[in-house]
Amino acid sequence: MTADADMDALLLDYASGALPEGPALAVATMLALDPRARAGYRALEAAGGALLAALEPQPVSAGLRDATLARLDESPATPLARPPSPAAGALPAPLRRYAPDGLDGLRWTRWGKSVQEAVLPLGDRSHRATLLRIAPGQGVLHHEHTGTEYTVVIAGGFSDDTGHYGPGDLQLCDPSVVHRPVADPDAECLCLGVLSAPIRGTGLVGRLVNPFLKF
Amino acid sequence: MTDAIPATTIGPAPNHWRRASKARGMQQRVLTSPEQAARLEDLLDRVAQRRDRQAFVELFDHFAPRLKAFMLRGGADPETAEEIAQEAMIAVWNKAVQYDRSRAALSTWVFTIARNKRIDMLRRQVRPEIDPDDYPAASGEPEPDRTVALNQAAVDLRGSIAQLPAEQREVLQLAFFEDKSHGTISAELGLPLGTVKSRIRLALARLRGLMGDHTP
Numbered sequence: 096m097t098a099d100a101d102m103d104a105l106l107l108d109y110a111s112g113a114l115p116e117g118p119a120l121a122v123a124t125m126l127a128l129d130p131r132a133r134a135g136y137r138a139l140e141a142a143g144g145a146l147l148a149a150l151e152p153q154p155v156s157a158g159l160r161d162a163t164l165a166r167l168d169e170s171p172a173t174p175l176a177r178p179p180s181p182a183a184g185a186l187p188a189p190l191r192r193y194a195p196d197g198l199d200g201l202r203w204t205r206w207g208k209s210v211q212e213a214v215l216p217l218g219d220r221s222h223r224a225t226l227l228r229i230a231p232g233q234g235v236l237h238h239e240h241t242g243t244e245y246t247v248v249i250a251g252g253f254s255d256d257t258g259h260y261g262p263g264d265l266q267l268c269d270p271s272v273v274h275r276p277v278a279d280p281d282a283e284c285l286c287l288g289v290l291s292a293p294i295r296g297t298g299l300v301g302r303l304v305n306p307f308l309k310f
Numbered sequence: 311m312t313d314a315i316p317a318t319t320i321g322p323a324p325n326h327w328r329r330a331s332k333a334r335g336m337q338q339r340v341l342t343s344p345e346q347a348a349r350l351e352d353l354l355d356r357v358a359q360r361r362d363r364q365a366f367v368e369l370f371d372h373f374a375p376r377l378k379a380f381m382l383r384g385g386a387d388p389e390t391a392e393e394i395a396q397e398a399m400i401a402v403w404n405k406a407v408q409y410d411r412s413r414a415a416l417s418t419w420v421f422t423i424a425r426n427k428r429i430d431m432l433r434r435q436v437r438p439e440i441d442p443d444d445y446p447a448a449s450g451e452p453e454p455d456r457t458v459a460l461n462q463a464a465v466d467l468r469g470s471i472a473q474l475p476a477e478q479r480e481v482l483q484l485a486f487f488e489d490k491s492h493g494t495i496s497a498e499l500g501l502p503l504g505t506v507k508s509r510i511r512l513a514l515a516r517l518r519g520l521m522g523d524h525t526p
Contacts, residue, residue, distance in 0.1 A: 100507040103514050104492040107482075112425040112437065113491040120438040127440050137414065138521040139514065143425065143486045144418030145467040152375030153382060155392055160370055163396050164363065167403050189438040218436050 097267045105267065106132075110139035117222025117289040120215075121245035121265060123189035124287050128249065128263030187249065190215075190287065194226070198285075201226065209233030215287075224289045229253065229278040237275035242292025244268040246276075251284035253277060344461040351411050358406035370399050377424050383487040384428070394431060398424040415464035428489060463521055470520050478513040481506060 108114040109122040126133045186194055193215040194201055201213035209230040217224050229235060229251075245267055252261040255274040260266055268274065278284035350372060356365035374395045381391035401423045409419050429437050471479060484495045496506040 100504075100511045103511045104507045107485050107510050107514070108491045111485040111491075112429045112489050113485065113494070116435050116438065123438040123440050133440070135514075135518055138518040140422055141415065141418045141464060141467055141521060142471060142482060142517050144415055144421040145464060145471055146483065146486050147376055147380050147421045147424070148417040148464065149468045149472070150376050150379040150383065153379040153391075155374050155378050155395065159374065159392055159396060160367065163370060163374075163399050164367070166396075166400055167363070167366070169400075189440060192438075 097265060101267055102265070105265075106136055106139055110136065110143060115221055116217050116219040117224050117291075118243075118245055120189055120193070120217070120224055121247050121287060121289045124187050124247045124249070125263055125265040127187035127189055128247075132263070190226075190249075193217075193224070198226070198228075203228075206236070210235055222289050222291055224287065227284075227286050227288055229276070229284040229286075231278055231282055231284075232280040234275050234277040237273070239273040240268050240270050240290075240292070242270065242290060244272075244291075245287075245289040247287045249285045249287060251282040251286075252279040253284045253286070254279070344465055347416060347461040347464065351409075351416050354402070354406055354409055354416060357403060358409065366403055369402065373402070373420055374399055377420070380421075380424065380487065381428070383483075384489060390432075394424065394427050397427045397431065401427060411460070413460075415460050417464060425489075466520055467517060470517060474513055474516065478509045481509045482513055485510075 105114070105118070105122060109119055114122065126136055186197065194213075198213075201215075203211040203213045205211050210233065211228045213226045215224040215226065226249075227235070231251075235253075245265060246260070247265045248260045248262050250262055252259060252264075253276040254260070255276045257266070257272075257274065350369065353362075353365040353369050356362035357369065377395035377398050378388075378391045381394050382388065386394065398420070402420060405423065409416070414422075426437050426439075429435055471482065474482070480499075481492075481495055484490050484498070485492070490498070492506050492510060493503065495501075496503045499506070
């Protein structure tokens with residue numbers, strides 16, 4: 096399981112705004128699904144608010160207030176993303192802007208008989224985010240990591256050597272981890288995967304498919 | 311028991327020595343009491359319900375100089391600091407109806423708006439957000455009205471951060487003011503990643519304990 100200290104460091108990076116879009120999507124999805132993690136997270140944003148409130152105010156330029164007042168009547172910039180359709184309603188809120196038509200509106204690629212993957216359109220290209228559907232009881236390719244992998248379970252669950260992960264659980268894999276996640280036997284496992292660099296298959300099959308594991 | 315460190319002198323600031331000498335008088339003036347926090351929330355209500363510009367002016371006078379200070383601490387030049395403060399205040403005006411005082415202290419909400427503006431303006435990135443009104447799996451989450459408790463917690467939190475061991479406070483400040491990841495902090499301080507993570511863990515354990523005391 097993800098160690099508490101790793102999780103706290105990740106939550107602080109999300110609260111401060113330092114986390115890039117991809118990992119931030121993983122953390123936001125986890126928080127959307129896990130009320131306990133969210134309660135703990137609120138203390139971090141409150142710390143940001145407390146740091147702001149405790150600062151000695153710095154006088155602003157004479158014209159700033161009037162300039163700001165003059166801009167209040169501008170209509171707020173409309174968000175670029177179109178509003179999600181009802182089909183997206185079942186997904187956690189942070190994912191909806193990336194899958195506005197729900198799971199069926201995404202382009203799924205099959206990996207063998209048991210795994211499907213759909214790429215999510217991140218603006219920041221330093222990471223790759225995908226949704227994965229793993230058939231009940233089936234495993235993902237045994238793989239190692241060349242960067243950090245964030246996996247968040249949205250529905251169902253999976254197990255590997257480090258333990259079992261259910262909805263709202265986030266697994267953090269650094270390059271030292273080699274694993275083969277296997278979906279729970281009773282239901283399809285839907286999860287979000289965010290990668291900072293490609294994974295590499297291990298073993299004979301893995302080496303054969305590596306050229307196809309595009310980043 | 312030594313005197314508590316005034317919250318106004320949190321951490322090493324460039325003009326630390328000058329501030330320390332007048333810190334005692336400053337504490338009264340700068341710190342926001344729970345009553346003042348409630349007054350600021352009422353002002354925001356007037357903005358949300360009646361688009362009250364006079365109320366907005368008072369909010370601007372309170373928050374804009376703090377937002378500027380926040381961005382200056384993060385290394386922004388004065389012009390950029392004011393630009394972000396201005397954009398954040400315009401967002402406060404536009405999003406006022408979304409603020410829910412039972413969920414977060416106003417200073418916390420304003421901090422999150424300013425943080426997102428900074429990401430937007432300086433890094434040109436989108437920040438995936440949790441939507442407070444829509445948690446698919448959140449049924450059963452206790453959300454009693456704890457406005458007063460939250461404002462008290464916000465004030466206590468300030469004192470609590472000021473009293474953290476300096477090394478833990480430093481990590482929080484580098485993270486929040488300077489928008490630095492724990493990896494960057496570890497590299498800049500020349501400390502092993504594990505050391506930075508354990509400082510974060512210790513600091514958060516203390517702050518969470520404090521917030522927990524205010525959460526029924």
